[in-house]
Amino acid sequence: MADTKAITFYDLQVSTGATISPFVWATKFAIRHKGFDLDVVEGGFTGIAERTGGKTERLPAIVDNGRWVLDSWGIVEYLDETYPERPMLIPHESVAVMTKTLDAWFWRTAVGPWMRSYCADYRDVCYEHDKEYITSSREVMLGGKLEDLQAGREDRLAAISASLEPLRIGLREHKFLGGDEPNYADYRIIGSFLWLASLAQTPPLAADDPLRDWIERVRDLFGGLGQHPGLFTLYGLEQREGDVDPFNRQAGMGGIHKRNTGPQSTQAETQFITKAKS
């Protein structure tokens, strides 16, 4: 097999030119992680089957040395199997299992609730020729009119942000989900943040969210692959009277995530929980 300089990559874009799909974003980072350039085939939601010659009606899809590979996980497995001498996307099977678990959690806790809070923005940012398909298909998927579903999102965004605390805890002492270097776990989750950045007309995260460091660190990889000028800001969610904290401002101050280094490290908690008797 000849050395491949670029891999053909079918993009899924909105009217700004930015990629929208979380899976397509993750794949874009994955290809660059393996050291390949992207030979981008542009396009939106409609006409995928036509653009790919009937090979698929969903993206991502890539063509490498004439071989079509479909599905975001299928592509990652293909790239690691075919190019094991290049940096591994999944350096250990445990990373695959936990990435699937984390991705399923993130989808349930964040992407789903965000989709219902940004579904009209989602439609509005699409290409004109995609809007009818997106409106009708998403109204079936979400079970209501997009404007009705999105209404009142200001009452929901702080709680969605708060639910991301496990990611903040996991990343507190590490640069990437991959450790010192990023891997597919980072790309999988950043894909969902970039999906939201492709369409959000109001920010989902506070300006001082601790996740911002990690998000921007991943976006800056590969010459700023995640910094497309068409993306909207993720930061600037204002906390209103009565809103829950969008992140835990007492993180690391105690509880199960503080390390026990002896009695002096636990005595404050001990005094608190035994106060009834002191």
Next chain:
Amino acid sequence: MADTKAITFYDLQVSTGATISPFVWATKFAIRHKGFDLDVVEGGFTGIAERTGGKTERLPAIVDNGRWVLDSWGIVEYLDETYPERPMLIPHESVAVMTKTLDAWFWRTAVGPWMRSYCADYRDVCYEHDKEYITSSREVMLGGKLEDLQAGREDRLAAISASLEPLRIGLREHKFLGGDEPNYADYRIIGSFLWLASLAQTPPLAADDPLRDWIERVRDLFGGLGQHPGLFTLYGLEQREGDVDPFNRQAGMGGIHKRNTGPQSTQAETQFITKAKS
């Protein structure tokens, strides 16, 4: 340093003799994973400072070749650093980051809600001499009387079980969170299931929960380390009229977790979401 045959392990037990703490359970598995035997110092919640000569008021704690090591993460790092030639608990830094993230998620979605649904059982199973401390300290931590908090749990258990779906999805195609072999990610999460098994007077999971395979596979390791006769069953939660499904019975039938292998694999979804126009 002499070869260590057994590591001194300070247990945290209830009146059945079973270990209770999730962190102590995880540590027990970690020591056996490294190929060491457990030299167990038995005991309950009160008197930890006395048993350990003032070294700590929290467990786990171990003593290896005269060296005290505290804290569940501290112990894991010590074991892997000191014995790198034995099976690694954390085979890649990414496993540490994601285990911390998953553990924080599991604590928030399951352990916390279970604690509030089993807090009177928790107290009742303790040694007699621990009950006053557990009652008063847990009523401070949880903010109410244990019986009042636990009341009505039958209305909550199905939803807690349902919230574990990300773990079911992650494990669907893998034996362990570690992949083909278990690692500390498995031990960390099983510790919380075994905490619950040490005290639950009503089961938290359905008899046919897909997680059962993985839970029992981990419990069976090291000669059935997680099968102590004092443990109560985790399985047998009955679904009542109006309860949510305790797990997703349509898992793997479609949606984002089904792989795209071409148009024939996506056409059912396409027909569904475009039905308004067909």
